[in-house]
Amino acid sequence: MxxxxxxxxxxxxxxxxxxxxxxxxxxxxxxxxxxxxxxxxxxxxxxxxxxxxxxxxxxSHPMTVFLKNALIQVELNQNIKKSKDPIYNYYRFPFSYNSVKAAFKSGFTEWVVFWHNSKKGLATLRKKIALQERKxxxxxxxxxxxxxxxxxxxxxxxxxxxxxxxxxxxxxxxxxxxxxxxxxxxxxxxxxxxxxxxxxxxxxxxxxxxxxxxxx
The missing domain is CATH 3.40.50.2000 (Glycogen Phosphorylase B;)
Incomplete structure (x- = not known):
């Protein structure tokens, strides 16, 4: 070397x-x-x-924080599916709806999770994070x-x-x-x-x- x-x-x-x-x-x-x-x-x-x-x-790109939070949720969902063990639910941070801003962030993240809640969706989220960060x-x-x-x-x-x-x-x-x-x-x-x-x-x-x- x-x-x-x-x-x-x-x-x-x-x-x-x-x-x-x-x-x-x-x-x-x-x-x-x-x-x-x-x-x-x-x-x-x-x-x-x-x-x-x-x-x-x-x-980081403003979108990355949303994509990251969604990625974590989807990974935990897939870990539960793979292991058939609900223990991974204890690693989640609860969504907040205490304010308009918090409600928007939580709602948007849950929407992203809904559309990417699969093994293929995980790969897509990682690609989207990379796409945003390269900007x-x-x-x-x-x-x-x-x-x-x-x-x-x-x-x-x-x-x-x-x-x-x-x-x-x-x-x-x-x-x-x-x-x-x-x-x-x-x-x-x-x-x-x-x-x-x-x-x-x-x-x-x-x-x-x-x-x-x-x-x-």
Whole structure:
């Protein structure tokens, strides 16, 4: 591997905590990798002596939040159908109708779920998310950064944050391998995997089997 530059995408504080406030980058540097944090957070990593490239004002497409919420509901529905176990209903957040705005969001999400409530519908929702994210300023900014920096791999530290999607898509469209970290054992059955990458890091063989079960 001649190119040793690794981009670590930090879409939120969880990634910051797990990878920047630990010795993760030092381990990588000791192994000869050129570690650069691709940072969407407000924290200045230069204060820790860590190399970073800032992503300013990272915003996903306005439609993505609706599509994401619908995607989670459909995934839970499909998990129930696949396992014949209603336990997945406990992972749902109840829809809110306390205001006109909340009622609109909930009603629209339920409408999207109704029309995509199948295995094929899941694939369609993911395609729609990718389509919307490829329209964003974040996507085009990410393309320019990646063309200039030319990393060998983009590693996303959180698989459930919508603002990570555009940057990962940009890397994939440029032929740069991508990976993400399933940071908690319960992230898989909850249907919260929004980011799709080439490789996944998990904690154990059990989680590997769960990943293959929920996302074959």
């Amino acid at each position: 001649s190119n040793k530059k690794i981009f670590i995408l930090l879409p939120d504080g969880i990634g910051l905590r797990n990878f920047s406030f630990t010795n993760f980058h030092k381990i990588g540097a000791d192994k000869g990798f050129d570690i650069t944090f691709w940072n969407t957070t407000f924290f200045d990593l230069n204060e820790l002596g860590i190399k970073e490239v800032k992503i300013e004002n990272a915003r 964003t300023k974040l996507y085009f900014d990410s393309l320019e950064t990646l063309k200039a920096e030319k990393p060998a791999l983009v590693f996303c530290t959180n698989q459930r944050i919508t603002t990570a999607v555009a940057s990962i898509l940009a890397a994939q469209d440029l032929g740069i391998p991508t990976a993400t970290f399933i940071f908690s054992w319960d992230n898989l059955p909850k249907g919260t995997k929004i980011v799709e990458t080439d490789f996944y890091f998990v904690w154990s063989d059990h989680m590997k089997k769960e990943l293959q079960y929920y996302y074959p």
